[in-house]
Structures are given as C-alpha cells and as structure tokens.
Amino acid sequence: MIESTSQVRVRYAETDKMGVVYHSNYFIWFEAGRVLLLDECDCPYRELEEQGYMLPVLECSAKFYRPARFDDNITIVTTIVERPLLRIRITYKVLRGEELLAEGATLHAFVSTDGQPIKPPADFVDKMRKLF
Amino acid sequence: MIESTSQVRVRYAETDKMGVVYHSNYFIWFEAGRVLLLDECDCPYRELEEQGYMLPVLECSAKFYRPARFDDNITIVTTIVERPLLRIRITYKVLRGEELLAEGATLHAFVSTDGQPIKPPADFVDKMRKLF
Amino acid sequence: MIESTSQVRVRYAETDKMGVVYHSNYFIWFEAGRVLLLDECDCPYRELEEQGYMLPVLECSAKFYRPARFDDNITIVTTIVERPLLRIRITYKVLRGEELLAEGATLHAFVSTDGQPIKPPADFVDKMRKLF
Amino acid sequence: MIESTSQVRVRYAETDKMGVVYHSNYFIWFEAGRVLLLDECDCPYRELEEQGYMLPVLECSAKFYRPARFDDNITIVTTIVERPLLRIRITYKVLRGEELLAEGATLHAFVSTDGQPIKPPADFVDKMRKLF
Numbered sequence A, B, C, D: 001m002i003e004s005t006s007q008v009r010v011r012y013a014e015t016d017k018m019g020v021v022y023h024s025n026y027f028i029w030f031e032a033g034r035v036l037l038l039d040e041c042d043c044p045y046r047e048l049e050e051q052g053y054m055l056p057v058l059e060c061s062a063k064f065y066r067p068a069r070f071d072d073n074i075t076i077v078t079t080i081v082e083r084p085l086l087r088i089r090i091t092y093k094v095l096r097g098e099e100l101l102a103e104g105a106t107l108h109a110f111v112s113t114d115g116q117p118i119k120p121p122a123d124f125v126d127k128m129r130k131l132f
Helices: A025-040 A045-050 A122-131 B025-040 B045-050 B122-131 C025-040 C045-050 C122-131 D025-040 D045-050 D122-131
Strands: A002-009 A057-064 A073-080 A087-096 A099-109 B002-009 B057-064 B073-080 B087-096 B099-109 C002-009 C057-064 C073-080 C087-096 C099-109 D002-009 D057-064 D073-080 D087-096 D099-109
Touching: A002 A025, A025 A045, A025 A057, A025 A073, A025 A087, A025 A099, B002 B025, B025 B045, B025 B057, B025 B073, B025 B087, B025 B099, C002 C025, C025 C045, C025 C057, C025 C073, C025 C087, C025 C099, D002 D025, D025 D045, D025 D057, D025 D073, D025 D087, D025 D099
Parallel strands: none
Antiparallel strands: A002 A073, A057 A099, A057 B057, A073 A087, A087 A099, B002 B073, B057 B099, B073 B087, B087 B099, C002 C073, C057 C099, C057 D057, C073 C087, C087 C099, D002 D073, D057 D099, D073 D087, D087 D099
8 A cells, every 4th residue: 555645725716605625626636645646656747747658537536524625734645555557546535634524536547648548657567566 | 307418618728738628627517517407497506505505515426438628519418317305416428529528426415504414495395396 | 800709607616715706717718708709710729729839828917896706697808909910919808797897918929839939820810911 | 025935836737738837827826825925924814804804806917938837846936015005916926946937916905705895904004014
C-alpha cells in the first residue's frame, strides 16, 4: 500500500451559494493528492507526460459526509492499495482535522499521447514493484 | 421514469492539456441536466431553494468512455428511474450525436438551509407521485 | 463593427458563498461570446486551431455593476469595434434582460502552436476586411 | 505599502488545450494571494464575513506575458499600495522563480451581507492606519 498526505486550503472560488464547497471541486483536490503521491513514488506525473504517457480518469466517484467550507485547511489522504498493473485504482479521504468529510476513488489507465491504451512505462512498473 | 434532454457546447475553459474535457466538468454538466429536468417537472430548483429546501449531492460517480472535446455539441440525457422518496437518484448519459461519451449518477437528499435533513416539500411529493 | 449576442444560463457551480456568480466566471462567458462571434464571422475558433493558429488572451479586464445569480438567463453582447490587424480587441456587455451587469474586454494575438507570434491567417484577414 | 507572498502549484484542472493555464484561473490565484495578505494584516477574510462584511470584486484586470504550465511552482506577490479608505485596490504579480508571468489588479469595496455598500469595520480601519 502506498499512501500520501497533501494539504489544500479551501478557495472562495470553490464554494457555491449553499456556502460550502461545490462537489465537483473535490475531484480537483483528488488530482492534487494523486500528483503528490506520484511525486513521492519518484514518478512525477509531469515527467510521465513528457515521456509520452498520460493517465486519464476512466471512472471516478465520491461520497460526501460533511461539507468543506471556505478557508478550511483540508487534508487529502491518497492511497494505492494494490500494485497497479494495467489499471491504477486510487482512493482518497478528505479530512478537516480528524473529521472525515468525504471519500472517493478514481480509476486510471495509461494511454499514449494519441489516446491509445498502452502498457505502463518500464520504469513505473519497476518502481511500483519495489513499493508493493 | 422521468427523462430530460439538455444541450451544452463545450467551452475552452473546460478542456485541459490533454486536449479534452477535464473529468470534473462532467459533474457540472450533470447539474445543468438536473436543473432542466426539475424545470420540466415544474419544480424549478431555484424555487425549491427560495422555499428553504436545498438538494446537495451526497454521492456522485461517472465513467468515461470517449473524451469530449472543445466546441463539441453535447447532449445530456438525465433520468430519474424510481419515484424519489427521501433520496433522489439521478442518472446521466453524455452523448455527442449518437456516440455515448460518459455515464454518471448522483444521489441527493433534501436539507434545510441550515443543513439539516428534511422531508421533501409536499408540492414536490405530489408532483413526483403524478409523474411516476 | 461586428457584434454577436449569445446566451448563458447561470450554473450553480458558477456561484460562490456570497450567493452570486464568482467574478472569474465572467471571463468564461466572454469566451463563449467570442467563440460565437467568430462562428458568425465564418472563422470558427476550432478551425483556426486546426489550421495551427491560437488566439491566447494577452490582457483581460472586467467591471462588475450588479451580481448575476443562479439560474439567471444572461445575454452576452460581444463586439469587435475596429478591424483587427495583428491584435484583436474584443469588448463584452453582460446583461440580464435590459439590466447591465458587467462589462469587459480582452486583447488577443495570433500565435502558432509552439507559442510564437504569427500573422493572422490570410482567410481571416480577408473576412475581417469585408466585415469592416 | 503592504505586501504578501503566497505559493500555488499549478493544477492539471487549471490548464486548457493550449497546454497552459487558462487565463481566468489567475484571478483565483489572486484571491489566494488576497486572502493570505488579509491574514497577515490580522484581518482574516473569513472573520470579516462572519462579522457581516463582504469584499466583492468591483473591477479586475490582468496582463499575461508568459504562460504558466502544469506543475509549475508559482509565486503570487500581492500588494496594497495605498491605505484603503472606502475602496481597496490590490495588485498582483505572478512569478515562476524570477520570471514574471502576469500582473493584475482588483478593486473591492465593503458591502453588507444584503449587498449594500457600507463603511469598513472600525477594527479594519485601525489596523490599516497602523500599517500605512
């Protein structure tokens, strides 16, 4: 299992007229968590794209328990539970302090820059093998 | 079953550096579909909020099959399959012409303006009873 | 002078906790107005990009007089006052019915896909010459 | 003069199909800079709103010199040049390292929660008097 913890501070732009964070913005926080997790695995997403690999989202989901609010300091715990083979499943917990606000998941697969499914880069496979 | 069809034209702002629509924006299109469906049920969401009812998203999910691109004319087919009682489950299909690009679902419950769960307004219950 | 009128319906996602549209979203509406104006000039922006031309924003500004709100039907009047040479200046009025909510402007120049400034395509120059 | 320096890391969601940050997102970074500047003045914006004061954007503008890209570490230098009286003018510089990417400005005035112009809170006036 790989786990990474990142922080975001809620932006006013992320709130809506209910006074809370609009739900689709959680997926952008998930992205921030995912990018940091890949950094910490020594596979920065920026470099993956520079090498011609992209990791689009095939599926995503979230459950919302309590609303996040403007200026909250939010923690995102990002986890890869199983060693990724062709597909990468990532899960997320969104917390304000100890309080669990939301949970989510995304599913990804490597595609080439022209959008065709491809195998993960060898370097990525190696690093994941060592981590799991 | 209630079904509503709405149209969006993809905005440049909705694309990302992969050249396709960033995944979280589909949830904003789902919102557009939901708002139109409620209009067509004669329960405009704006009026629900004016009467003190809000319908936050409790859960949401999406699967992405093919990317939407800048300037595409997108159709969102929004459906409520079962008569909503305390919770409302809504499903979405995102199409470009005949081509299915994505599918999704959201789950909602009525809450009061102070965020407490409440029963749906009587008028809403009546209208839903007639529609199902 | 070229003028184009487009419509947007305010999305919940575009509001913030003040209960009104967050200011940066007006620039996305300006984009919608600009894309429609280029369509009406028979120079669709999608085609310009397919031919290797991009029109990034060099400058932008807006003044906000009255807030737009969720579900409002908004009219954007997009205008090119002077025949564009190397730079294109576009102005925008945002209205709710007769009521002027905001005004803005953007300045653009053609760049190639690698980001270098280039002359506008001959076809664009011709069409603009006929329109002014 | 009051000056504050904040950091953002460019999110994938903030890019567009040109491969660079979509222009309207700079205004969201300006907000992040502004919120931190108010924190550092010991007038957190969250508390201003809790006391019934809001600071909507009356005007905003930006000039873009070089594009910001995904994963860039961006510095926002936020400045209030003159002691604010009824209106607050804030300027922004967006840098990647030493490189100036963009500049901007926003103009704000205090309004009450029902949207009426009001005088700044006495505490805010005092703190600004001491800082200038």
